Amino acid sequence: xxxxxxxxxxxxxxxxxxxxxxIVLTPKMSAKDVEGWDSFKMIEIIMMVESQxxxxxxxxxxxxxxxxxxxxxxxxxGTAKHSQSV
Amino acid sequence: xxxxxxxYWLPKTENFRAKLKFFQDQKSDDHxxxxxxxxxxxxxxxxxxxxxxxxxxxxxLDENVPWGTTIRLAILSSSTTTHLHAxxxxxxxxxxxxxxxxxxxYGQYLQELMDFSSGLxxxxxxxxxxxxxxxxxxxxxxxxxxxxxxxxxxxxxKSRIEFCWRQxxxxxxxxxLQQSILPVLPTVLGQAEHxxxxxxxxxxxxxxxxxxxxxxxxxxxxxxxxxxxLHDGLSFWYDQSLWLRAxxxxxxxASPLYGDLVARVVAARLxxxxxxxxxxxxxxxxxxxxxxxxxxGICLGQGSAEGEAFVEFQEYxxxxxxxxxxxxxxxxxxxxxxxxxxxxxxxxxxKRSHIASFVANWDDKATNLRAIASNLNIGLDSLVFADDxxxxxxxxxxxxxxxxxxxxxxxxxxxxxxxxxxxYFESVRITDEDRVRNVLxxxxxxxxxxxxxxxxxxxYLSSLEMKLIWKPFSAAGLSRVAQLINKTNQFNLxxxxxxxxQVMALMDDPGHIGLELRLTDRFGDNGIIGVVIGRFDNxxxxxxxxxxxxxxxxxxxxEAATLNLIVEQAECxxxxxxxxxxxxxxxxxxxxxxxxxxxxxxxxxxxxxxKYALEISQFKALPTFIEVLEG
Numbered sequence: 001x002x003x004x005x006x007x008x009x010x011x012x013x014x015x016x017x018x019x020x021x022x023i024v025l026t027p028k029m030s031a032k033d034v035e036g037w038d039s040f041k042m043i044e045i046i047m048m049v050e051s052q053x054x055x056x057x058x059x060x061x062x063x064x065x066x067x068x069x070x071x072x073x074x075x076x077x078g079t080a081k082h083s084q085s086v
Numbered sequence: 087x088x089x090x091x092x093x094y095w096l097p098k099t100e101n102f103r104a105k106l107k108f109f110q111d112q113k114s115d116d117h118x119x120x121x122x123x124x125x126x127x128x129x130x131x132x133x134x135x136x137x138x139x140x141x142x143x144x145x146x147l148d149e150n151v152p153w154g155t156t157i158r159l160a161i162l163s164s165s166t167t168t169h170l171h172a173x174x175x176x177x178x179x180x181x182x183x184x185x186x187x188x189x190x191x192y193g194q195y196l197q198e199l200m201d202f203s204s205g206l207x208x209x210x211x212x213x214x215x216x217x218x219x220x221x222x223x224x225x226x227x228x229x230x231x232x233x234x235x236x237x238x239x240x241x242x243x244k245s246r247i248e249f250c251w252r253q254x255x256x257x258x259x260x261x262x263l264q265q266s267i268l269p270v271l272p273t274v275l276g277q278a279e280h281x282x283x284x285x286x287x288x289x290x291x292x293x294x295x296x297x298x299x300x301x302x303x304x305x306x307x308x309x310x311x312x313x314x315x316l317h318d319g320l321s322f323w324y325d326q327s328l329w330l331r332a333x334x335x336x337x338x339x340a341s342p343l344y345g346d347l348v349a350r351v352v353a354a355r356l357x358x359x360x361x362x363x364x365x366x367x368x369x370x371x372x373x374x375x376x377x378x379x380x381x382x383g384i385c386l387g388q389g390s391a392e393g394e395a396f397v398e399f400q401e402y403x404x405x406x407x408x409x410x411x412x413x414x415x416x417x418x419x420x421x422x423x424x425x426x427x428x429x430x431x432x433x434x435x436x437k438r439s440h441i442a443s444f445v446a447n448w449d450d451k452a453t454n455l456r457a458i459a460s461n462l463n464i465g466l467d468s469l470v471f472a473d474d475x476x477x478x479x480x481x482x483x484x485x486x487x488x489x490x491x492x493x494x495x496x497x498x499x500x501x502x503x504x505x506x507x508x509x510y511f512e513s514v515r516i517t518d519e520d521r522v523r524n525v526l527x528x529x530x531x532x533x534x535x536x537x538x539x540x541x542x543x544x545x546y547l548s549s550l551e552m553k554l555i556w557k558p559f560s561a562a563g564l565s566r567v568a569q570l571i572n573k574t575n576q577f578n579l580x581x582x583x584x585x586x587x588q589v590m591a592l593m594d595d596p597g598h599i600g601l602e603l604r605l606t607d608r609f610g611d612n613g614i615i616g617v618v619i620g621r622f623d624n625x626x627x628x629x630x631x632x633x634x635x636x637x638x639x640x641x642x643x644x645e646a647a648t649l650n651l652i653v654e655q656a657e658c659x660x661x662x663x664x665x666x667x668x669x670x671x672x673x674x675x676x677x678x679x680x681x682x683x684x685x686x687x688x689x690x691x692x693x694x695x696x697k698y699a700l701e702i703s704q705f706k707a708l709p710t711f712i713e714v715l716e717g
Contacts, residue, residue: 059330062331
């Protein structure tokens with residue numbers, strides 16, 4: 001999956017969860033840069049990501065997660081495994 | 087793009103964001119806004135959409151908005167539950183309920199119950215929901231304890247739970263909900279887990295089954311997540327890593343269903359559950375179109391899985407009727423052919439006599455559903471319409487948004503489960519009247535037939551040999567009286583709702599008199615059909631705090647006979663004057679002029695309601711064909 005597609009889908013998810021249509025994602029952006037993106041919203045975002053990209057984000061990966069760019073990396077790797085196994 | 091909602095019986099949502107934006111941008115009055123919010127809520131929303139709708143509708147959930155019924159829900163839980171509020175609120179919007187939610191500080195539920203200055207006491211809940219997570223509730227047990235030690239630990243766990251229920255009930259006199267304990271702990275012994283006295287996994291199972299009995303005794307209503315968990319699987323409800331991260335035992339993705347389970351049991355206590363199942367015929371209770379194939383050609387029973395599926399569905403529907411759901415038929419068919427299928431197909435489980443209102447014609451279904459509701463004297467919002475045709479469902483949803491229209495699965499084998507999962511007929515208890523409701527409606531049909539054979543009303547009424555049998559509120563009648571108080575919407579002067587506990591308190595209160603009224607006639611016993619509560623205001627006045635009557639017995643002079651009884655009872659207590667009040671609601675216009683008609687004089691009348699008075703010395707007993715007896 002191309003990063004461009006991942007960013008587009010992820011933007012939709014994050015806008016929906018945070019209920020803010022103006023959010024534009026950048027690779028360096030992290031939760032603390034965005035008002036309302038607390039640990040509970042993070043959980044909701046991850047659940048939507050897991051469901052829409054059909055991947056599972058592990059506890060350790062989530063603990064280490066800092067930036068939007070890292071989340072996109074996780075999705076890219078996760079979906080690549082997915083397409084290999086198909 | 088988004089996740090499939092667990093609320094699969096609701097129609098799928100399209101353009102949710104745009105619709106939500108439209109809802110937010112509208113400067114409509116509360117009534118319109120409320121119905122828009124309710125329309126949005128009646129769709130298959132995922133948890134993110136549920137959060138968004140809850141947020142957008144918060145202004146409607148204010149106590150001062152004159153729409154919907156306010157529910158003050160306190161969640162007393164040992165784990166995190168904030169993420170469940172939106173699901174509960176939106177499920178409330180679906181049912182005309184405004185949920186104001188209070189959540190105790192994390193893990194502080196016992197302290198909040200005990201401390202009279204706590205936020206919980208200030209909040210004054212009308213519903214308390216207890217949710218204990220598996221680890222918390224079993225924390226005193228471990229596999230090293232011997233049998234006797236385990237027994238004492240388990241006893242103290244049970245008494246702690248019962249203490250919580252009792253405490254909440256005594257302090258707030260409110261509905262108590264108890265969520266089942268999720269079976270999230272792994273076994274340590276294996277398949278013989280139940281043999282290990284100190285097993286926490288086994289304790290969860292035994293507590294859950296104990297709770298079903300204890301809840302009946304304690305008058306507690308269960309939010310039985312575990313029953314749904316059997317279908318959906320543990321992983322739908324619970325995620326181990328989420329528990330570790332956020333102490334959320336219920337996953338956010340499950341919150342729309344969790345909220346619906348909570349709201350439906352609250353609505354059931356308020357008498358807001360649906361009352362009547364309206365069935366289409368072709369491809370709903372049998373396969374094929376009887377008009378095309380004839381009675382012999384329909385697919386029902388023997389020989390095919392499809393035929394067996396329809397038989398099973400009919401058996402399920404009949405069981406619903408046996409426990410009090412009224413059945414009706416609304417079908418586009420020639421009436422004679424439809425009736426012939428009921429009369430002569432050997433595999434039909436449902437008989438014509440099970441159907442309280444049978445409409446088969448070529449009118450549109452919205453018109454026919456209106457006719458069915460008025461024929462049965464129940465509101466359109468009491469109907470659930472089951473039809474395999476997406477066209478008919480959509481038409482009814484558009485024309486009659488108050489009618490519940492589940493998305494029937496394409497597979498008929500799943501119809502029954504779909505109705506069960508939808509929870510439209512959720513009931514918290516069953517009364518004797520529920521069991522015989524079917525018979526009551528059949529008797530009513532007979533009365534209507536008799537009525538047709540009489541040209542004048544008077545000779546018809548006198549032929550009925552009616553008896554109105556009254557007594558003061560009794561323990562035996564308690565659950566039916568509370569049910570009537572909470573369910574009756576049309577013939578209800580003040581629409582004051584009381585819980586069973588409040589009704590019980592009235593029995594011993596010298597300042598009040600409560601009368602339960604039963605009507606019998608030559609066709610049978612109609613059961614308790616009327617309730618009157620009088621309040622002695624001073625030595626001379628009695629205020630009619632509540633007067634309500636089941637619409638089953640409308641047009642039979644019961645109201646006149648009831649007034650005769652009230653006057654007689656007031657007079658023998660030295661009362662000189664009756665005060666009657668009328669408070670208008672969306673549904674009780676039929677009794678707007680009742681007091682005037684019965685000879686009361688009007689005292690005052692403003693937008694909140696009207697007051698009437700009747701001087702007992704001036705009253706002459708109203709003529710009726712009903713004999714009034716104490717019994």
